[in-house]
Amino acid sequence: MADIQELMHQAPPSLAQYRRQRAAADLYQRALPGTIFYGIALAITAWVGGYFPHYGSAMAAVFALYGVLWYLRWVHTPPQDSSNVQASDTWWWRHWTLVNVGCVLWCLFFLAVGHLEQGLSTAFLVAAVSTIAFSSAGCETYSLHKRQALWVVVLLQVPALLYFAVAVPALWPVCAVLAVNFIYQLTHIRRRAAEYDTQMAIEHALLTSRTEVERLSRLDALTGLANRREYDSTFRTHWRLAARQQGNLALMVVDLDHFKRINDTYGHLAGDACLQQVARLTGELFKRSSDMVARIGGEEFAVLLPDTNAEEAMQLAQTLRRTLAETPLQWDEHRIPVTASIGVDCMRWDLDLTPQASFSRIDSACYTAKARGRNRVVQA
Template sequence: MTNADLPRLTHTFAIWREAQDTRIRTRLGGIYYLLAWLLTWLFSRAPGEMALSGVALTLFFCAMLGLRLVHKLPAHHGEAELRGWVDRHWSLILITSLGWGLVHAWAWSDLQFEPSRLIATLSTVAFSTAMAFNFPMRKARGIGAILLLYLPGLVVLGLQWQSQSAILITLAFYLSYLLLALNRSHREYHATLTLEQQLLDQRERYDLLSRTDSLTQLGNRLQFNSLFPAMVASVQRQGSPLSLVLLDIDFFKRINDEYGHAVGDLCLHAFAERMRLVFRRDSDALLRLGGEEFGVLMIDTPLEQARELAEVFLRDLDSNGLDIPGQRHLPLTASLGLGSYDAAQDASAEAFFKRVDDALYRAKEQGRDRLVMAI
């Protein structure tokens, strides 16, 4: 299992994990119902006399096995889809349990099965034990499946109390143990699930921290290096526009030298806040690429629309500068390079970035405080 397999929303994780566990554990058990029935039938006194019933039940358990195997998990790991899958799969489990419970009851009510009753009973014990320990995700459904496996046979044994009381009492005691074991397995399963969720939450927090610039709370260079190639690959497939703005604060070294690095940090934070005011669409990815250099990735944004936003930011910064908390107002300008992905020019994400970076370099060369378009 890779990280990409995990659902991104932690509230979906519990049902996703349950679906995965159910899918894995149900595949092993399905074939044993079929084998148990074949042994019970073929070791009866006269299997040929029950050929019609034997074949019918064989087809039934084959069908249940086949339905388990072909019932694939949904491609989309949405909560509603996963819950629907789990509900449908539990229906298969419960129907199979009822089918075997009736087989066990038949074995004890028909003398033809006297030689193979032990097979049926041991199979019932095995199936119910597996249910208690392998399917504790839903306690009520687990109890229901165990009762479906057990109760039909217990009813028949109860009707034969004088001759079968020892077996009936033994199975009843074991049933009580299984119900207690299922309850314990249920608690342990959900305790483990809670721990997994906590670890997933912690990992996501660490991942977010590793991809977030601690000073500005924008994405950092690591985030950019991950996001940018993926966005370029997406627009190469789909043909949608992708624009990139690179921003560099002019003469930032002077701010650090004149006011100190503490004020410089406040300036970087205020600059990031100003970016958020202008590039505020949900689809805009705002990043600090390092030092005083920033970037904005704008998916589904044509070049002209990106240019308008970049010019609004440049004019606003040029006119208003930055208000630094606890400090006087700082006049500030920035140099910007802007480009939109062009399949004819950009053979790769690196080529696209270089075109925009070259435009930023020209903006600095031409006197700063300006926007230069990539060519």
């Protein structure tokens, strides 16, 4: 029962954990195509500028570096366990290093084009427009981390602009335009980063709400046990697995005796306390990870016991019956006796053709226990 209860009570990830996992996935997916576009822009610029005949080896080296970067980004997948903060941080900064290296390579190429052209040639304008496009895309693509997005924009253009401003006076007009664009991008990064944080908060709130709704849909609100829906699903799964392997699977159907009398005599609050006490005692008795205790009706419970034969199930049922009978409910000044009639058996694969047939057979044994005087165990 421990695994089932843990699943039903499992909390969704914290906002920080969710954002860390989501940001890592976004960074991986968004960074992967970048080297391809760098290569396309590099090829167009080199073709327009006629660089291939004169600088073929250098161009081949840059293309190779971008190919290696693409491969390294592709194989450097995010860690599966987002709860491991140290591993996530290590992956994060390594991947940002790969992104920054790509930015530096492009900036050096842009700087080299300006140095070779020494003016507003077609090749330089293609490189300048590509730089604007890459830095604008960086504002959007890397808005998941404001500082890193700023660093991407800086690495893509600032070193080249400083060189042009000092060494190539003919490019000053373009430097002025790029500087204005850079200032605009700084404000855009701040806005997009805030929007990304807001989006993460909304997604996390929706995830938390959905998880809570799913958890509550599988829990009995009063006792905290699995409810009928969760029991039906789990029983069918275990039944089919056991039937395929012809293995042992035991089931108890537990019905409290004279429960209506408790409600009528002491009130519904006492009845609720009685159900909670039975749930607690039953849960304390069946602690294996595979065991399941569920409330399947008003005062009816089911205990599912995988890998348990009929003899073991009978002994456990008798232990449960005695435990309940020896633990009266203390309610105000009253000690209310609580007993149960229990039907129990292991699945019989020569008789039980469906899960419903198994349940009906054992449920009938529970009714037989009531007919024989209650507070007893009957094997189906």
